Amino acid sequence: MAHNFQASQQWERIQKYWITENAADDLTNFKSDQRNHKIALWDPRNSGIRYLKTLVYNLAMGLDKENWARLKEVKNRNVGNPLTVRCNGETVCLDYLQAVLELGFIEQEIDLQGASVMEIGAGYGRTCHTILSNHDIAGYTIVDLNNTMRLSRKYLSEVLDDKQFAKIRFVEASNADSALESMWFDLCINIHSMAEMTPEIVQDYLGLIGRTCASFYVKNPVGKHTDRSMDGHPEGIEAIQMAMETGPLRQVLDIHDTMAVNAAVTDFIAAYRPGEEWTCAADGRAIPWSYFWQAIYKNDAFYR
Ligand SMILES: C[S@@+](CC[C@H](N)C(=O)[O-])C[C@H]1O[C@@H](n2cnc3c(N)ncnc32)[C@H](O)[C@@H]1O
Numbered sequence: 087m088a089h090n091f092q093a094s095q096q097w098e099r100i101q102k103y104w105i106t107e108n109a110a111d112d113l114t115n116f117k118s119d120q121r122n123h124k125i126a127l128w129d130p131r132n133s134g135i136r137y138l139k140t141l142v143y144n145l146a147m148g149l150d151k152e153n154w155a156r157l158k159e160v161k162n163r164n165v166g167n168p169l170t171v172r173c174n175g176e177t178v179c180l181d182y183l184q185a186v187l188e189l190g191f192i193e194q195e196i197d198l199q200g201a202s203v204m205e206i207g208a209g210y211g212r213t214c215h216t217i218l219s220n221h222d223i224a225g226y227t228i229v230d231l232n233n234t235m236r237l238s239r240k241y242l243s244e245v246l247d248d249k250q251f252a253k254i255r256f257v258e259a260s261n262a263d264s265a266l267e268s269m270w271f272d273l274c275i276n277i278h279s280m281a282e283m284t285p286e287i288v289q290d291y292l293g294l295i296g297r298t299c300a301s302f303y304v305k306n307p308v309g310k311h312t313d314r315s316m317d318g319h320p321e322g323i324e325a326i327q328m329a330m331e332t333g334p335l336r337q338v339l340d341i342h343d344t345m346a347v348n349a350a351v352t353d354f355i356a357a358y359r360p361g362e363e364w365t366c367a368a369d370g371r372a373i374p375w376s377y378f379w380q381a382i383y384k385n386d387a388f389y390r
Pocket residue numbers: 206207208209210212229230231234259276277278279280282283287
C-alpha cells in the first residue's frame with residue numbers, strides 16, 4: 087500500500103512563507119535568518135524565556151551535591167514569582183543559582199561561622215537571604231541606595247524568619263562613611279554593582295573596605311560591550327552612554343571571546359584590590375556569564 091509522506095499543515099505553512107521554493111537561491115545569510123530559524127530550535131529573537139529556562143535548567147542539572155544542599159537551605163525562594171524550572175522536584179531560578187555558586191566560591195576561602203558581613207549594592211537581597219539561610223553569621227550590613235533598600239527590606243522581612251531578619255542592618259549609601267568607619271567586617275561583598283557606579287565612588291568604597299574589612303568578594307564584568315545585536319539597546323543611546331561611564335573597567339571588548347576576556351583579567355584583579363596590603367587569594371570566571379569575573383581578596387594585616 088502506498089504511504090502518504092506529505093507535509094503537515096504546519097510545514098505547508100513554513101514552505102509557503104519561509105522555506106519557499108526560492109530558499110536556496112542565496113545562502114549568504116541563511117543560517118541567521120528565518121530559513122534556519124524554522125529548521126533549528128534556537129531563533130533568539132522571540133525566545134528570551136526559552137533561553138533563560140534552558141540556561142537555568144542546564145546550570146541546575148550541573149550543580150554539585152554541595153550547591154544543591156545550599157540551595158535547599160534557602161526557603162521562600164518563590165516569593166516575587168520568579169521565572170523557574172523544576173529539576174528533581176525543586177523549583178530553581180537564575181538568581182538563587184548564582185547565589186549558591188557565589189557562596190560556594192566564598193566558602194572555599196572564608197569561614198562564615200559567626201562572621202560579620204557587609205554587602206554593598208544588595209539588589210533585592212538574594213545574597214543576604216542565601217548566606218543567612220546557610221550560616222549562623224553574627225550580622226549582615228546592607229549598604230545601598232534608598233529605593234533599592236526599601237525593596238530588600240520588604241523582601242527579606244518576608245522570606246526570612248524574625249531571628250534572621252533581626253541580624254540585618256540597613257545603611258543608606260550616603261551615610262556609609264559615618265555609619266561604618268568605626269566598624270569591622272570579616273567579609274565585604276560586591277556583586278554586579280561597582281561596575282554601575284562612577285569610578286570615584288568605587289575608589290571611595292574600596293578605601294572604606296580597605297580600612298574596615300578582613301576580606302572582599304567581588305563579582306563584576308571585566309569590561310564593557312557595545313554589541314547592539316545582543317539586545318537591540320532597548321533603553322536607547324543615552325542609557326548606553328551612561329553605562330560606558332561607570333565602573334573602574336571601561337574598555338570595550340568582545341565579551342564572548344575567551345581570549346579577550348582572559349586578557350582583561352589582570353586589570354580586573356588590580357582594579358578591585360582594596361589596597362596595597364591586600365592579596366588576591368582566588369579568582370575565576372563567574373558562571374554562567376562569559377565576561378563576569380569573581381575574586382576574593384584578603385587583608386594581609388588580618389590574615390598574616
Ligand atoms: C545590578 S544591581 C545588583 C544587585 C545584587 N548585587 C545582585 O547581584 O542581585 C546593583 C545594585 O547596586 C546598588 N547601587 C547602585 N549605586 C550604588 C551606590 N552608589 N552605593 C550603593 N549601592 C549602589 C543598586 O541599588 C543595586 O542594589
